[in-house]
Amino acid sequence: MTRADRRTRFWLxxxxxxxxxxxxxxxLWLLMMSFKTDSDIFAWPPVxxxxxxxxxxxxxxxxNFPKSFANSAVASIVSTVFAMIIGVPGAYALSxxxxxxxxxLSLLILSSRMAPPIAFTIPYFLVYRHLDLLDTLTxxxxxxxxxxxxxVVWLMRSFFDATPRSLEEAAWIDGATLWxxxxxxxxPLSGPGLAATAILCFLYSWNDFFFxxxxxxxxAMTAPVAVVNFMNYEGWEWGKIAAGGTMVxxxxxxxxxxxxxFLIQGMTAGAIKG
Amino acid sequence: MVTLTAxxxxxxxxVLPVAGHFEARQRFxxxxxxxxxxxLMVVTLLPTLYLLVTSFTPLDLTRPETxxxxxxxLGNYGLLLEDGRLHDSFWTQAKLSFWTxxxxxxxxxxxxxxxxxxxxxxxxxxxxFLIPMVLPPIVVAIIWKVLYTPDISPxxxxxxxxxxxxxxxxxxxxxxxxxxIVADTWEWFPFTMLMILAALxxxxxxxxxxxxxxxxxxWQTTLYVTLxxxxxxxxxxxxxxxxxxIKAFPLIFILTDGGPGTVTEVTNFYSYIQAFNFSYLxxxxxxxxxxxxxxxxxxxxxxxxxxxxxGVD
Numbered sequence: 001m002t003r004a005d006r007r008t009r010f011w012l013x014x015x016x017x018x019x020x021x022x023x024x025x026x027x028l029w030l031l032m033m034s035f036k037t038d039s040d041i042f043a044w045p046p047v048x049x050x051x052x053x054x055x056x057x058x059x060x061x062x063x064n065f066p067k068s069f070a071n072s073a074v075a076s077i078v079s080t081v082f083a084m085i086i087g088v089p090g091a092y093a094l095s096x097x098x099x100x101x102x103x104x105l106s107l108l109i110l111s112s113r114m115a116p117p118i119a120f121t122i123p124y125f126l127v128y129r130h131l132d133l134l135d136t137l138t139x140x141x142x143x144x145x146x147x148x149x150x151x152v153v154w155l156m157r158s159f160f161d162a163t164p165r166s167l168e169e170a171a172w173i174d175g176a177t178l179w180x181x182x183x184x185x186x187x188p189l190s191g192p193g194l195a196a197t198a199i200l201c202f203l204y205s206w207n208d209f210f211f212x213x214x215x216x217x218x219x220a221m222t223a224p225v226a227v228v229n230f231m232n233y234e235g236w237e238w239g240k241i242a243a244g245g246t247m248v249x250x251x252x253x254x255x256x257x258x259x260x261x262f263l264i265q266g267m268t269a270g271a272i273k274g
Numbered sequence: 275m276v277t278l279t280a281x282x283x284x285x286x287x288x289v290l291p292v293a294g295h296f297e298a299r300q301r302f303x304x305x306x307x308x309x310x311x312x313x314l315m316v317v318t319l320l321p322t323l324y325l326l327v328t329s330f331t332p333l334d335l336t337r338p339e340t341x342x343x344x345x346x347x348l349g350n351y352g353l354l355l356e357d358g359r360l361h362d363s364f365w366t367q368a369k370l371s372f373w374t375x376x377x378x379x380x381x382x383x384x385x386x387x388x389x390x391x392x393x394x395x396x397x398x399x400x401x402x403f404l405i406p407m408v409l410p411p412i413v414v415a416i417i418w419k420v421l422y423t424p425d426i427s428p429x430x431x432x433x434x435x436x437x438x439x440x441x442x443x444x445x446x447x448x449x450x451x452x453x454x455i456v457a458d459t460w461e462w463f464p465f466t467m468l469m470i471l472a473a474l475x476x477x478x479x480x481x482x483x484x485x486x487x488x489x490x491x492x493w494q495t496t497l498y499v500t501l502x503x504x505x506x507x508x509x510x511x512x513x514x515x516x517x518x519x520i521k522a523f524p525l526i527f528i529l530t531d532g533g534p535g536t537v538t539e540v541t542n543f544y545s546y547i548q549a550f551n552f553s554y555l556x557x558x559x560x561x562x563x564x565x566x567x568x569x570x571x572x573x574x575x576x577x578x579x580x581x582x583x584x585g586v587d
Contacts, residue, residue, distance in 0.1 A: 045435075096299075097303040107570065256404060
């Protein structure tokens with residue numbers, strides 16, 4: 001590497017670091033705000049250095065927020081589990097066999113991932129009114145299946161495609177049944193794919209706002225809706241909003257880093273390998 | 275490879291136990307597949323049909339007798355053609371989609387070029403750029419609500435120090451849509467960036483080397499070699515963002531609530547208002563049917579372009 005090259009590289013690093021700070025600033029600002037006292041939040045000029053406080057988090061803990069947080073967790077986890085149970089066998093079958101109507105199936109899967117949520121919300125809302133499923137976790141779990149099953153089928157199919165067929169064929173020769181070939185040989189080998197898919201389903205359900213906004217009121221209210229409700233009561237509770245927002249994004253940040261390699265595949269329903 | 279062909283030969287001659295038979299396998303796969311397909315149809319296709327049926331009725335939640343009234347099945351669709359507020363919402367949607375998709379492709383491309391290097395630091399920083407995109411959309415909306423609220427925003431303090439008189443963007447008719455475009459671009463440019471980066475890493479180095487030998491400058495290589503190579507991925511990334519921009523909701527709901535007036539009211543948002551503020555579910559269904567048709571059309575374009583199963587790599 002020549003001296004000029006090294007100098008270019010140095011300035012490139014400086015430039016990228018500066019850009020990272022600019023891009024992350026809005027996110028960091030909210031994070032800091034959640035640890036500021038009310039007077040620091042409204043301080044003019046705005047303060048970068050301050051004595052952190054956990055008051056807003058404590059206030060959240062004492063209110064109804066923990067319940068909403070638990071609702072979010074239960075709805076997301078249960079919906080993910082069901083989507084995996086329903087979707088994984090189908091994904092395996094799709095990976096191992098040719099289907100004549102594959103084009104229509106791809107279209108169904110991609111469209112159901114991309115359709116505006118209101119398209120499902122209206123019919124589900126009308127049906128739930130009669131089935132008494134409005135404002136219940138069951139209702140949320142079912143509507144989250146609309147996008148979760150598609151996601152599982154598409155992602156797991158591409159994971160299974162990458163698992164050599166010779167593995168289960170060898171098992172069959174040794175006398176294993178077809179089902180054993182799948183459950184004892186292929187599934188255990190697909191651990192990382194299963195984990196990544198489950199995490200992505202969880203993230204999509206956790207991030208949902210629209211379905212929960214329309215289909216829940218108080219009992220089944222999820223954390224994102226609860227945070228928004230802090231905006232509607234008398235006066236804006238900025239501290240609580242920032243703390244609540246931070247709580248909502250915490251699991252997302254942790255899980256996203258775990259599955260960063262699969263994020264793009266997940267967002268494009270597997271159409272693109274990231 | 276050798277063992278694989280051997281197995282297939284054994285397979286063909288039918289020496290294998292039952293499990294190896296082609297027909298037994300097909301039956302097995304079908305047994306695994308149909309429950310998945312059945313549930314998928316029940317949770318997605320049936321509701322879509324119900325939406326379509328509802329769009330042929332004047333359903334108004336405050337007047338129960340309007341349910342299942344098919345006396346004027348195309349009434350809502352006739353209304354679509356006359357509703358000026360709806361047409362405005364299409365125009366707002368077009369502006370929002372055009373600017374966000376365009377800016378995201380541009381920024382994504384520039385950042386991808388910057389980060390496309392073997393340097394370990396830069397590779398580590400890629401993960402950091404993921405943050406805006408993976409944040410829950412509602413948190414992104416809150417972040418920008420803070421930044422756009424003059425009392426507590428560090429930006430407004432900076433503007434004041436610089437002596438610029440910046441109005442409160444999200445409540446200003448001329449600026450509200452721009453404010454949303456900025457926030458949406460911040461949230462989603464990492465997506466286009468990552469797709470472009472993935473494609474850049476597949477690009478054969480010979481392309482660049484050959485151009486260099488021919489004496490091309492960095493600009494020329496970027497413009498005439500890299501950019502044409504990325505045409506496919508730019509198109510697909512743009513289409514994905516375009517479809518996604520149709521369902522923009524949390525940013526608009528939190529930042530402007532469609533206002534001031536209706537200047538940030540996109541079609542999806544207008545449909546929400548018709549359904550859940552005015553209770554006109556029949557009319558809202560008709561609007562939504564149009565949006566779904568558009569989504570299916572664009573999804574079909576993507577599938578045509580990438581083929582299925584295979585990526586664009």
